[in-house]
Amino acid sequence: MPPNSHLRIYSLLLLLALGACSSTPTQQSNSQQNIVIQADDANTEARYSQSLNALLNQVSQTQEIPIQTLEMGFLDAKTIPSIRKLVLPPSGTFKKNWLAYRKRFIEPVRLKAGRAFLEENQAFLGQVEQNYGVPAEVIAAIIGIETIYGRQTGNFRVKDVLSTLAFSYPDTPNKPAREQLFKDQLQELILLCWTEAGGQLPAKNSAQGISQGRFNSCLNQNSSYAGAIGLPQFMPSSIRSFAVDGDGDGRIDLKQSPKDAIASVANFMKKHGWQTGMPISFPVQESGLNAAKELADGEPQLKHTVAELIQKGILSPQQGDLQRGGVEPQSKGLIIDLPYPGKDGSDQxxxxxxxxxFLTIVQYNRSYFYAQSVAEFAEALGYKNQSAVPAEPSQKTSSSKDASDKPKSKNKKSSPKKKSK
Known part of the structure; x- marks a missing residue:
């Protein structure tokens, strides 16, 4: 699935800070430092090449893809040092800032582009909403936050990104897990490009008809610094698992086809548990702030019933009423805390x-900042963050009572039609 967008902000700020703190060493220490860096780079490149070749041989054997095809595709692969810096976690002194994050994405340029996107794709978005149950505004919000509708899809070659992070990840506490994640994504990219080039999986005796040019072109397509591709910023595994052909041209193109991007986002959301006609999140009531602080543990799990949260004053009674835009009292939620530094530097x-x-959106990008931004961006585009369910039968009957007040036949039973989203 797609990367954590807020890390990009933190990493860029960290890079600026490091640049500002650099000092000017003596000429001798400069020379010594350069020698160390060059030796380290040489060792890094050697390990990179060996590890990449090992992976290509493994994929060739397990998937029966000709090794020559893989070697030709990765002949000019290279590490990108700047990517290693971009994925570094923020420094220990860095304070997360929800207000700054929100301002970055929910702003006039993106909102104007979002309204234009909704208007240009109105008919198709309506069709997709009917088929998948995901509101048009939510789909538009995701694509808008990810790439401003295709304006910012990344400038790195995806094979370089994934191979760099798979075999040359920076030294962080989670390095082994992150390297394995990107090794998996690199293999997914190879399989994706193999099928796009005309190959079949499993690849037994399917070398004939394979286009090396198309295979290479797929490997060389642009991505983000984390290997996410196209308007919706799908990782290779998500493209293989959730991307769909929205425009019906027989191929999936997340870079140039808005319809493919729209349908793919909707399919991802549906497959990850989106509940049609249900809201995303509710603000905590002022009276329940202290109780909310005690329950905010950062874990992405639906732990507390809405009825319990109403009892504690965290939610209002209306938010536990389906007919008034809320949800079922026994449905569950979690407390989200979005920190930011106050004007005096205090933690707010x-x-x-x-x-x-909300958690479905978190599956798209594992960040509470991101998920709440999607919710508020969608609302700014016209999304109603409330339940959309049919009226109770008794309400429907009383509101549509026959003007002649004639009794209906006991043998005929009428039921209200469900309102589809």
């Missing part, structure tokens, strides 16, 4: 109750 936070659909 905004609090929300995340519902099932």
């Amino acid at each position: 936070a905004q609090y929300f109750v995340g519902l099932n659909n």
Whole structure:
């Protein structure tokens, strides 16, 4: 699935800070430092080449893809040192800033582009909403936050990104897990490009008809610094698992086809548990702030019933009423705290109750900042963050009572039609 967008902000700020703190050493220490760096780079490149070749041989054997095809595709692969810096976690003194994050994405340029995107794709978005149950505004919000509707899809070759992070990840506490993740994504990219070039999986005796040019072109396509591709910024595994042909031209193109991107986002959300007609999150009531602070543990799990949260004053009674835009009292939520530094430097936070659909967005990008930004961006585009369910039968009957007041036949039973989203 797609990367954590807020890390990009933190990493860039960290790079600026490092540049500002650099000092000017003596000429001798400069020379010594350069020698160390060059030796380290040489060792890094050697390990990179060996590890990449090992992976290509493994994929060739397990998937029966000709090794010559793989070697030709990765002949000019290289590490990108700047990527290793971009994926570094923020420094220990860095304070997360929800207000700054929100301002970066929910701003006039993106909103104007979002309204234009909704208008240009109105008919198709309506069709997709009917088929998948995901609101058009939520789909538009995701694509808008990810790439401003294709304006910012990344400038790195995806094979270089994934191979760099798979075999030359910086020394961080989670380095082994991150390297394995990107090794998996690199293999997914190879399989994706193999099928796009005309190959079949498993690849037994399918070398004939394979286009080396198309295979190479797929490997060389642009991506983000984390290997995410196209308008919706899908990782290779997500493209293989969730991307769909929205425009019906027989191929999936997340870079140039808005319809493919729209349908793919909707399919991802549906497959990850999106609940049609249900809201995303609710703001915490002022009276329940202290109770919310005690329950905010950062774990992405639906732990507390809405009825319990109403009892504690965290939510209002209306938010536990389906017919008034809320949810079922026994449905569950989690407390979301979005920190930011106050004007005096003190730690502040905004609090929300995340519902099932909030966690679905978190599956797209594992960041509470991201998920709440999607929710608020969608609302700015016209999304109603409330339940959309049919009226109770008794309400429907009383509101549509026959004007002649004639009794209906006991043998005929009428039921209200469900309102589809």
